[in-house]
Amino acid sequence: xxxxxxxxxxxxxxxxxxxxxxxxxxxxxxxxxxxxxxxxxxxxxxxxxxxxxxxxxxxxxxxxxxxxxxxxxxxxxxxxxxxxxxxxxxxxxxxxxxxxxxxxxxxxxxxxxxxxxxxxxxxxxxxxxxxxxxxxxxxxxxxxxxxxxxxxxxxxxxxxxxxxxxxxxxxxxxxxxxxxxxxxxxxxxxxxxxxxxxxxxxxxxxxxxxx
Amino acid sequence: xxxxxxxxxxxxxxxxxxxxxxxxxxxxxxxxxxxxxxxxxxxxxxxxxxxxxxxxxxxxxxxxxxxxxxxxxxxxxxxxxxxxxxxxxxxxxxxxxxxxxxxxxxxxxxxxxxxxxxxxxxxxxxxxxxxxxxxxxxxxxxxxxxxxxxxxxxxxxxxxxxxxxxxxxxxxxxxxxxxxxxxxxxxxxxxxxxxxxxxxxxxxxxxxxxxxxxxxxxxxxxxxxxxxxxxxxxxxxxxxxxxxxxxxxxxxxxxxxxxxxxxxxxxxxxxxxxxxxxxxxxxxxxxxxxxxxxxxxxxxxxxxxxxxxxxxxxxxxxxxxxxxxxxxxxxxxxxxxxxxxxxxxxxxxxxxxxxxxxxxxxxxxxxxxxxxxxxxxxxxxxxxxxxxxxxxxxxxxxxxxxxxxxxxxxxxxxxxxxxxxxxxxxxxxxxxxxxxxxxxxxxxxxxxxxxxxxxxxxxxxxxxxxxxxxxxxxxxxxxxxxx
Numbered sequence: 001x002x003x004x005x006x007x008x009x010x011x012x013x014x015x016x017x018x019x020x021x022x023x024x025x026x027x028x029x030x031x032x033x034x035x036x037x038x039x040x041x042x043x044x045x046x047x048x049x050x051x052x053x054x055x056x057x058x059x060x061x062x063x064x065x066x067x068x069x070x071x072x073x074x075x076x077x078x079x080x081x082x083x084x085x086x087x088x089x090x091x092x093x094x095x096x097x098x099x100x101x102x103x104x105x106x107x108x109x110x111x112x113x114x115x116x117x118x119x120x121x122x123x124x125x126x127x128x129x130x131x132x133x134x135x136x137x138x139x140x141x142x143x144x145x146x147x148x149x150x151x152x153x154x155x156x157x158x159x160x161x162x163x164x165x166x167x168x169x170x171x172x173x174x175x176x177x178x179x180x181x182x183x184x185x186x187x188x189x190x191x192x193x194x195x196x197x198x199x200x201x202x203x204x205x206x207x208x209x210x211x
Numbered sequence: 212x213x214x215x216x217x218x219x220x221x222x223x224x225x226x227x228x229x230x231x232x233x234x235x236x237x238x239x240x241x242x243x244x245x246x247x248x249x250x251x252x253x254x255x256x257x258x259x260x261x262x263x264x265x266x267x268x269x270x271x272x273x274x275x276x277x278x279x280x281x282x283x284x285x286x287x288x289x290x291x292x293x294x295x296x297x298x299x300x301x302x303x304x305x306x307x308x309x310x311x312x313x314x315x316x317x318x319x320x321x322x323x324x325x326x327x328x329x330x331x332x333x334x335x336x337x338x339x340x341x342x343x344x345x346x347x348x349x350x351x352x353x354x355x356x357x358x359x360x361x362x363x364x365x366x367x368x369x370x371x372x373x374x375x376x377x378x379x380x381x382x383x384x385x386x387x388x389x390x391x392x393x394x395x396x397x398x399x400x401x402x403x404x405x406x407x408x409x410x411x412x413x414x415x416x417x418x419x420x421x422x423x424x425x426x427x428x429x430x431x432x433x434x435x436x437x438x439x440x441x442x443x444x445x446x447x448x449x450x451x452x453x454x455x456x457x458x459x460x461x462x463x464x465x466x467x468x469x470x471x472x473x474x475x476x477x478x479x480x481x482x483x484x485x486x487x488x489x490x491x492x493x494x495x496x497x498x499x500x501x502x503x504x505x506x507x508x509x510x511x512x513x514x515x516x517x518x519x520x521x522x523x524x525x526x527x528x529x530x531x532x533x534x535x536x537x538x539x540x541x542x543x544x545x546x547x548x549x550x551x552x553x554x555x556x557x558x559x560x561x562x563x564x565x566x567x568x569x570x571x572x573x574x575x576x577x578x579x580x581x582x583x584x585x586x587x588x589x590x591x592x593x594x595x596x597x598x599x600x601x602x603x604x605x606x607x608x609x610x611x612x613x614x615x616x617x618x619x620x621x622x623x624x625x626x627x628x629x630x631x632x633x634x635x636x637x638x639x640x641x642x643x644x645x646x647x648x649x650x651x652x653x654x655x656x657x658x659x660x661x662x663x664x665x666x667x668x669x670x671x672x673x674x675x676x677x678x679x680x681x682x683x684x685x686x687x688x689x690x691x692x693x694x
Contacts, residue, residue, distance in 0.1 A: 015624060059627065059628075059633075060618065061618060061619075061623040061624035061627050062624050064618065064619045064624065065621060065624040068619070068621075103614075103616070104616050104618060107616060107618070107619075108618060111619055180641075183643070184643070197641045197643040197644050198640075198641060198644065201644075
């Protein structure tokens with residue numbers, strides 16, 4: 001591999017946004033293929049980050065800095081792809097259910113999903129069943145991620161899944177749920193496709209469901 | 212140099228009380244005196260101006276003589292590491308935590324069953340200490356029962372020196388052994404002068420409460436002081452048994468005894484790097500036995516620490532122990548309460564703080580790892596809260612604004628490792644993940660961490676030629692060197 005791509009790898013791992021952008025420009029100037037820059041420069045670095053995070057050698061804020069550096073590089077390469085789409089790991093629509101204003105856990109899941117190549121649409125908090133259904137029709141995601149932190153609001157998850165069944169859309173989408181009061185039992189009970197106990201395992205769950 | 216943090220946030224006495232305690236110390240040494248059983252020590256005291264009585268072996272130390280010794284004793288003692296980054300600079304309120312003992316039993320790492328300790332324990336605990344960040348020094352805390360008594364000292368110091376580059380300290384068993392330990396250290400250092408220049412070994416002698424200087428140990432003290440090597444001269448009053456039950460009296464008698472030891476060291480060799488010390492605790496009133504994990508022990512230690520800072524003398528102190536027989540809740544709360552109290556007292560060389568169970572009789576590898584984490588928590592408290600423009604982060608808060616988050620902000624990535632203590636033993640998982648990982652308790656998690664360190668960690672070795680020469684010269688050293 002060329003030096004600039006190797007360095008790009010390293011700077012993604014270090015989470016250095018400005019340097020990654022600079023190196024990306026340099027790689028383009030040196031005539032590297034955009035796809036090569038993305039796959040061998042940016043994503044390969046991020047893969048190392050994923051491994052280190054899982055091993056407990058890196059922490060959440062550092063992973064987010066790496067993801068930020070990687071997307072900083074992506075933004076520069078993307079226009080050069082000339083219509084070729086970057087292969088996405090999948091599209092995920094995510095939101096916190098009605099009556100619940102908890103944001104940070106769901107945002108973390110969204111950021112971590114993006115860091116491994118998912119295209120994420122984050123609806124925010126206090127999202128009604130109707131709003132979820134409407135957004136699914138519009139964006140056609142592969143995965144729907146529902147978040148609830150309150151035992152009083154978690155039951156709203158079931159309403160959304162029931163509504164998907166009623167509208168005949170249930171088979172077209174995988175539904176994953178998460179939040180402090182959620183368990184595998186609850187997930188099975190309301191007919192979700194999966195549950196992850198923390199942000200890091202949510203990315204693995206999505207990868208597994210779409211494999 | 213080890214980046215010691217500063218304690219002394221905990222203050223037990225006001226100026227008037229400090230004065231009262233010091234006057235108590237002076238009165239004990241002037242009016243009661245010490246019973247000195249070492250003939251040479253007795254003569255040194257007599258020559259130095261003490262009021263002595265050969266029949267009762269009593270040595271009374273006048274105020275001027277005491278205050279002169281306090282003045283000429285160094286306010287700063289450096290116990291070096293074989294690697295400079297570990298040098299422990301002991302003065303004022305700079306805090307270091309480490310191991311201590313000495314114990315004769317270990318909870319076997321494989322079986323968990325209590326057994327007698329051997330040279331392997333001296334070696335492997337040295338390696339464990341070498342690998343654990345929050346443990347600053349290695350006071351050799353096991354007695355190797357697999358070698359003859361006359362070879363114990365050489366074995367203890369040899370296995371310590373070859374398996375950690377952190378500062379080493381130990382008690383001694385025989386005069387022959389003490390001389391061998393010093394000889395081995397000199398060989399590793401490259402000579403007697405080099406060792407005196409950068410002493411990476413230091414020694415512990417003791418006073419016997421109440422108010423006795425034992426013949427055997429006091430002769431050790433004189434031998435080490437002659438060599439100009441660092442020495443700790445603690446005493447160990449047990450409140451309610453060998454000292455009055457009141458903590459003020461126990462602190463006073465402890466200070467009188469250890470300052471008598473300091474006075475002797477300074478008479479032998481003015482400027483001897485001396486640590487006054489306390490290993491004081493209490494007598495349990497239910498059973499009439501010594502206990503190590505009592506919170507009063509820490510209160511006595513904290514009181515002595517404040518007085519040591521008043522005298523401007525470095526202190527050898529004791530804390531972070533438990534009387535529990537296994538790594539249970541009691542082991543955790545006693546060790547943590549003691550370690551926190553000692554850290555906040557600003558004591559300089561806090562020994563016995565890693566690995567001990569069961570009234571200072573048993574060592575545990577797992578407990579050593581757990582205590583490293585307890586000490587990490589204490590050090591985080593000592594580090595305090597940094598207040599400056601960057602840490603106050605007003606501009607950042609303005610930028611993120613209401614309803615934003617800080618998790619994905621570079622400020623968080625930049626500072627979290629400094630602001631947060633990162634525990635390795637503590638379980639912070641949710642129940643599902645914890646269960647998936649085997650539903651382990653603290654002891655089991657610490658076992659896995661210790662296992663990895665023991666398998667993989669090797670201290671920076673000493674020169675192999677010198678090592679071989681030491682092994683040739685001291686055939687009493689038992690066991691295989693690790694490669």
